[in-house]
Amino acid sequence: MKVVALAGGTGAAKFLRGLCRVTDPADVTVIGNTGDDLEMWGLAVSPDLDTVMYTLAGLVDESKGWGLAGDTFACRDAMGQWGQATFFGLGDKDIATHLVRTERIRAGASLTQVTDELRRALGVKSAILPMSDEAVRTHVRTPDGWLAFQEFFVRDRCAPAIVDISYDGADRARPAPGVLEAIAEAKVVILCPSNPISSVGPILAVPGIRQALAGTAARVVAVSPIVGQAPVSGPAGKMMAAKGFEVSALGVLAVYEGLLDQLVVDSQDAPLVARLETKGVQVLVTASIMTDAEKEKALARAVLEGSS
């Protein structure tokens, strides 16, 4: 059964790891967020694509949820001594990934091509597609001005108030090769438990992708990353509020208005089911907090089967 998953970083990667253990990984196509890609020290860095790739390859640093297990930071420390920004702390082994990506892109390869080369070299059986080969960059407007996403997220630890979020370049971006085809061929399209604004939002902002989801014959199902009145992790709540959405599964449904056949909510949100269903969506209630591999698999199985 062909499955497409729209994915951000850590939360999506854990879900996808479960998914690839309950279905054939070769049937899974990941469409990854590139809105928080950045150039750091001259290197082309794609944090969400790499988090998914490293996690599916079994190489991720489990304690952080990103980066490579056992990595060291000698280069980052030296960059600091050179007076370079080190808030986005690339590890020494991780830098090799970025060197390879950067060199391939400078040589004319697309992000789609190099992402495919990298995941194959690591033995990842699922296709990982960037949402677009064109640069889309998420920016966060604070009372003091616009910040690049990683300045807000990593450097400033999500502390500034949020006035607005933009996806710069999205209007000129095209879906990467394979993205629309994968959505058209899928039986199930999953919006992973990722930040609806800063992880799934940039993907949906690429012209053509939202329309493909609205028009596909596939079952489209989202896993709410909001449990109760708060996100499982990260600044999703703050961002949803800034965009005028309620911070709840109802708000998640509103962000994805017109796209979903089904919304998966955590057992804690069972009281919301009746209200969600009045919005014309099927609701699946299950345990959605992935604290171990079994829970990742159980959630993935429920989403895949459409029932708990």
Place this chain on the structure above:
Amino acid sequence: MKVVALAGGTGAAKFLRGLCRVTDPADVTVIGNTGDDLEMWGLAVSPDLDTVMYTLAGLVDESKGWGLAGDTFACRDAMGQWGQATFFGLGDKDIATHLVRTERIRAGASLTQVTDELRRALGVKSAILPMSDEAVRTHVRTPDGWLAFQEFFVRDRCAPAIVDISYDGADRARPAPGVLEAIAEAKVVILCPSNPISSVGPILAVPGIRQALAGTAARVVAVSPIVGQAPVSGPAGKMMAAKGFEVSALGVLAVYEGLLDQLVVDSQDAPLVARLETKGVQVLVTASIMTDAEKEKALARAVLEGSS
């Protein structure tokens, strides 16, 4: 007293370290070889400039004579896993230097500018100038074809027979800003104990530099890197032979024909003095093998004073 030194890598760096301890380092201008520069993993690497810089900054790996002391190689190992060439094994801290250089050059800085920024950041008081901002690349012709210098030197460990050596791009290169001015203002110009063909040779191949040395009022003095019939280190002998020069202090003098006021030879070469002097050069005999800091200083002092 203004001093200019034409320098290759390890041997020159040790000599320059001694020199900077017996004269004011701010009076020393190093003109460094860039003929063995390379692009590795997309990074702009200048091995000789860095060896001089790291040595004068007190940061060099003493056991190897290049690279940074205490460096690690996690990134290199990861690059090997990505299938990238790892013969030129950049260390994790060293990579930071190349990242900074590469980014500055991509941003439009010249190699002269970034080299100056780097050496100042490390507290090196001597100016370090690349011989040229234009790319000059030393190639070694073997019976099996042409090799880039580092392929011959590092990857193939100088094993192939040498048919010829070329300095690609030298004919179109210009001396870097400050090079001709430094030579014109110097009281002493020192050709460091470096490979005359692959270290000093590329510098002399940049149009204008040989002429400036021939025309300067400064005392021009070379330290022979050949002691007896062999180089102190490296492939200088093999390269001199390939270019038709005798592998001896007489051969070194022949490579530098028309440039020298004085040649410094090791005590072992005292028997050659009469023959050298018939070529119209003053000969200084002294201990030239730098096995410790005192010997580096003693050699530098003798060269600077023009007498032992």
